[in-house]
Amino acid sequence: MSDLAALIAQQSINGVYLGCLYVMVALGLTLIYGVLNQINFAHADFVTVGAFTAFFAATRLGTKMLGLPDAAGYLLSLFFALGIGALLGLAINAAVFAPLRERGDELRPLIATIGVSVLLENAQLALFGPIPYQFDSPFARETIRFGRIFFTGQSVLVVVVSALAIGALYAFMRFSFWGKALRAVAQDRETAGLMGINPGLLIGLTIVIASALAGMAGALLGPVIVLTPFAGASVVVKAFAIVIIGGFGNVQGTIIAGILVGIIEAFTVQYLGSGLIDLVVFVLLLAMLVVRPTGLIAERKEENV
């Protein structure tokens, strides 16, 4: 393999890995928008909660209390982060979002997401402090090499878990009763209600699924990011851009846009400079808004989720 081919292959792998991380964060955002037409500003904090849950589940529960090997402890922590994310989503929806939605006001739940974000961020600051935690995944320590190409076990895990999560989400939406009902609510909340579907329950389910995905995204990101109570914020801005590029509320578009942005970032670092990453991504976002405001995949809204 020539130097150039190896370099292109390496940066493509880096880009796909990064893209998968972005997709995991962006999926929850796009799902909530697709069903509720609402932006969730607290999403970054759900990601951070997931990262901290995974950290404590892996280091305290998995390896210290249960005596599991590091790898098993970390894998277990993914499920814990998923579960805690889901429970947190359930609790916050029941306590904050659902009562506000029942009042029929669109603006208040949106503002409430900002309030929830500040609450979660400060609660984590009080609980965990601001000093960065060192969250090392045993998979990140394993470097796999094929000639000049290298990647870590963590990057393989991220790609595999992302693919599984996307597959599971797709299967749930297409083939399960609840998934079909959820799509019905996304299409027309009122008519779905007339057909015997409880829209409130389905909206709650959407928030639970999105929060669970955010929790798992946090668990995957934990060993990559600098883990502090503000960690999620560093990726969520990019996730918002991806959701817009992909078509707000469109899951398929979000997946393609996430991987595309990851690859663009990797090649921007290589050929333009890492300082220009945000410039390139946000120029792309603006161009998309001007040229194709519906995003990469412009489907009818009812087919989004």
Added chain:
Amino acid sequence: MKLKFMAALACAAAAASFSAMAQDKVVRVGVLMPISGPGSYFGVMGREGVDLALEQLKGGVNGYKIQVQYEDSACSPLQATNTVKRVLEQFKPHIVIGEECSDASLAIAPILEQNKVVQLNAGSVTMKLTESGYKYVFRIFPNAEQQSAPLVKVALGHLKAKTAVILHEKTNAGVDNAEGFKKPFEAAGGKVLATIDFGRDVNDFTSIATRIASLGQVDVLPTFALEGQTVRLAQALAQAKVVKGGGGKGVQMGSIWLPWGFDQKAGQAAEGYVRIVQFDPGENRKMVQDFVKAYKAKYGQDKTPTHINAHAYDTILLVAEAVKRGAKDSESIREQFSKFKDVEVTTGKISFDQKGQNSDLSVVHFVETQKDLSWKALNWQQ
């Protein structure tokens, strides 16, 4: 009855007068630190240092109480500006300690200058802070040139480096440190293959490490970033086999920015990392050992103070020293600071030059991270 009333009135007047006098005998210190945001660990460690110093001073010196008010300035120029204006109006400090981040420190400097309030800085490196002609700015932290120059000397001399890749965060501090390395390195015949900057929101450094690996032989990689990003960067460079920690040949070099404990966080990737330190908890000086002992007694035997703890501790010692020498307000603190020569603190000796920059770097030395992640002090003359 009237007599009693008059006596009571006189007593009350005397008490009020005494109280006013007591209030006058206060030196008010505003402490602006990042308590939120990515640099918030500075604030936590800084507060530990300040609290310890105050405890040892038992709140005062020379009959003056040292009254401290902490504020969160979040490493943000905007928040620091708003905070310092509020503090000036409400708390009326005689001196402000802070900020840690260069951008925020630069933002508050002109405001404090205008209000003739001393700014004592212990964590920013940007040259502009002490090169802008401010009369009320003093800094004990080595500036960008003072930190980068020894790195260049060691890179060229001891490490025989011919090529370098400079890595830095996109801030005033990062840019100044990078420039401070680049110019003298190139002037001495070294070749800078790339200068790579990145925002504080960058998390994954694999693509950057891949790019560096594609540049050919890199001898040294001076790095100027916050601890968290430097950990991830070191790990990515090791995976790409660029640095010694990953089996490569390059030597990653760091500045005083990195706190104690970085090596343990970066793991094996940190092996061979060479950096300058101003505060070394292993230093034999009595002042350092007393500080380490007191810190452990207060915060836990398993904890080791970092340079951030030490710098913050030193700022209070310097204020106390100025008060001991007769300072009682901002103007007299400024006068006393200007006269400081060889004032011993945990991070060395303080002698402010005409620009307010500490010029004494006698304790600054190099350390190299060993295989077991401990430090080995290097006897390299700068």
